[in-house]
Amino acid sequence: MMRSLFKRLGWAGSISLGIIVFCFLLAILAPVVAPFPAQGMGTPNITDKLMPPSAEHWLGTDHLGRDMVSRVIYGARVSLTTGMLIVALSLAIGLPVGLLAGYFGGWIDDALMRVTDVFLAFPALLLAVLMAAAMGAGMVNSTVAVAVTWWPWYARLARAEVLVLRGQPYVEAARVMGVSHGTIILRHILPSTSRPLAVQAALDFGPALLTASALSFLGLGILPPTADWGQMVNAGRSFFPLRWWYAAAPGVTIFVLALAFSVLGDALRGDDGGLGDAAR
Amino acid sequence: MDEPLLQIRDLVVRYRRTGFFSAPPPPAVNAISLELASGSTLGLVGESGSGKSSLLRAILRLVPVESGTIRLDGDDWLALPEQVLRERRRAIGVVAQNPFLSLSPRLTIAEILAEPMTAQGRVPAQELRERAADMLERCGLPGTFLTRRARELSGGQAQRVAIARALVLQPKLLILDEPTSALDISVQAQILNLLADLKQELGLSMLFVTHNLKVVRHVSDTLVVMRSGRVVEAGSTEQISFAPAEEYTRQLMGYGGNLRDRSR
Numbered sequence: 001m002m003r004s005l006f007k008r009l010g011w012a013g014s015i016s017l018g019i020i021v022f023c024f025l026l027a028i029l030a031p032v033v034a035p036f037p038a039q040g041m042g043t044p045n046i047t048d049k050l051m052p053p054s055a056e057h058w059l060g061t062d063h064l065g066r067d068m069v070s071r072v073i074y075g076a077r078v079s080l081t082t083g084m085l086i087v088a089l090s091l092a093i094g095l096p097v098g099l100l101a102g103y104f105g106g107w108i109d110d111a112l113m114r115v116t117d118v119f120l121a122f123p124a125l126l127l128a129v130l131m132a133a134a135m136g137a138g139m140v141n142s143t144v145a146v147a148v149t150w151w152p153w154y155a156r157l158a159r160a161e162v163l164v165l166r167g168q169p170y171v172e173a174a175r176v177m178g179v180s181h182g183t184i185i186l187r188h189i190l191p192s193t194s195r196p197l198a199v200q201a202a203l204d205f206g207p208a209l210l211t212a213s214a215l216s217f218l219g220l221g222i223l224p225p226t227a228d229w230g231q232m233v234n235a236g237r238s239f240f241p242l243r244w245w246y247a248a249a250p251g252v253t254i255f256v257l258a259l260a261f262s263v264l265g266d267a268l269r270g271d272d273g274g275l276g277d278a279a280r
Numbered sequence: 281m282d283e284p285l286l287q288i289r290d291l292v293v294r295y296r297r298t299g300f301f302s303a304p305p306p307p308a309v310n311a312i313s314l315e316l317a318s319g320s321t322l323g324l325v326g327e328s329g330s331g332k333s334s335l336l337r338a339i340l341r342l343v344p345v346e347s348g349t350i351r352l353d354g355d356d357w358l359a360l361p362e363q364v365l366r367e368r369r370r371a372i373g374v375v376a377q378n379p380f381l382s383l384s385p386r387l388t389i390a391e392i393l394a395e396p397m398t399a400q401g402r403v404p405a406q407e408l409r410e411r412a413a414d415m416l417e418r419c420g421l422p423g424t425f426l427t428r429r430a431r432e433l434s435g436g437q438a439q440r441v442a443i444a445r446a447l448v449l450q451p452k453l454l455i456l457d458e459p460t461s462a463l464d465i466s467v468q469a470q471i472l473n474l475l476a477d478l479k480q481e482l483g484l485s486m487l488f489v490t491h492n493l494k495v496v497r498h499v500s501d502t503l504v505v506m507r508s509g510r511v512v513e514a515g516s517t518e519q520i521s522f523a524p525a526e527e528y529t530r531q532l533m534g535y536g537g538n539l540r541d542r543s544r
Contacts, residue, residue, distance in 0.1 A: 169376050
């Protein structure tokens with residue numbers, strides 16, 4: 001099974017998947033694998049501040065003397081959770097909107113899709129910043145702020161899928177048999193939309209992570225002392241380039257992970273016929 | 281009980297214009313009237329684009345009707361509100377052209393056969409299975425097929441499943457939309473024989489839609505020939521197949537082309 005998965009994803013996709021799995025494992029096992037768990041969670045250690053990378057601190061320390069490896073590992077917990085929540089929340093809003101609009105058509109479609117268009121008309125990051133600024137900083141608020149700009153894409157994708165499925169003879173057959181709309185949507189339409197939406201979600205995880213990090217970078221996301229990559233980049237900025245490792249460690253991590261999700265998403269999209277078999 | 285099972289009067293179906301300034305398209309179904317007596321089989325024949333599919337979709341209430349009436353089993357069919365319609369739909373069973381498209385690829389045959397029953401209300405699982413197996417057997421497939429999926433069946437087997445699904449609620453009217461066109465010749469004959477048997481056994485009324493007059497000749501009592509949305513010819517099957525009044529009807533029969541060649 002591992003071999004066939006590797007074959008489907010190609011070498012780039014497989015490496016990406018490896019990176020992502022590795023990051024998730026680090027995040028889950030943070031208390032065990034982080035060399036200085038207390039510092040990872042925020043306890044200062046002023047005596048060792050701004051130390052360059054060394055055998056003890058592989059990625060150096062920050063301005064409060066905390067081990068950067070531990071900070072980045074603990075930051076993974078926050079960043080991955082935020083990314084997942086953003087995608088999940090976007091799906092939770094976008095999927096029902098797209099299903100209803102596509103299935104019922106007519107004025108329901110017009111009404112829902114015009115609302116969707118309004119959200120799409122705003123630049124996503126600007127809207128997210130506005131929302132976050134209005135609601136105040138914090139993990140939940142920044143998640144909601146990004147999800148608000150994200151769901152229209154899922155609504156449109158779901159709607160497009162439904163429009164194709166609605167005309168399928170087996171869906172029409174169900175209608176002609178007197179099956180209720182709810183049952184048709186849940187039984188015949190929803191299962192067939194899940195695959196393209198799963199691919200989209202994987203593709204979106206990277207950008208979601210980036211946007212959430214951007215909000216934190218601007219001080220609108222996760223607040224110190226909780227470790228968050230975007231916020232760490234911002235804090236390290238003032239010491240750059242002299243103490244380059246402070247901003248570089250979280251920055252490069254964000255870059256690598258966002259890239260990995262993007263490459264994996266592409267690999268899935270290129271061969272989404274295989275995803276269903278692997279998932280079954 | 282003299283009223284025919286299905287009675288269509290001056291039915292007009294017209295699709296929406298394509299653009300705001302474009303002229304409305306000609307009606308796909310143009311003032312069609314026809315009757316289907318209880319217990320009989322009506323063959324609806326026409327070339328592709330003749331409007332037979334639109335007529336069918338209008339009867340199934342899948343497309344809006346511009347004018348005209350449909351009476352089905354005593355109901356003013358087009359006036360039924362959505363909720364009532366859903367329940368009355370059990371009066372009609374439908375078999376589509378391609379069973380691999382009309383049967384969900386995700387469900388087992390048992391689930392496919394249960395769907396019309398559960399659509400009409402809660403049915404105990406045991407009874408669902410028994411009725412599904414019973415109808416499947418009547419359609420010539422053993423109960424072991426219940427656990428399979430449509431893609432594991434041959435075309436003929438899948439079409440038998442589709443017929444079983446259409447009949448599982450014991451509808452008064454069975455609508456067949458090119459039920460044999462996607463099958464190869466030997467299987468076509470088997471399906472036609474099965475339909476003839478089921479008609480006898482269950483006292484079905486059938487509306488058989490096809491472009492192939494040869495096929496429908498064997499099963500229908502009366503024929504309606506359609507062309508560009510209108511009825512060209514209607515009457516008993518013998519009359520039309522032995523003495524077709526129209527050249528078009530002859531062509532549908534499959535030997536019109538030859539006649540024309542000879543006259544040249």
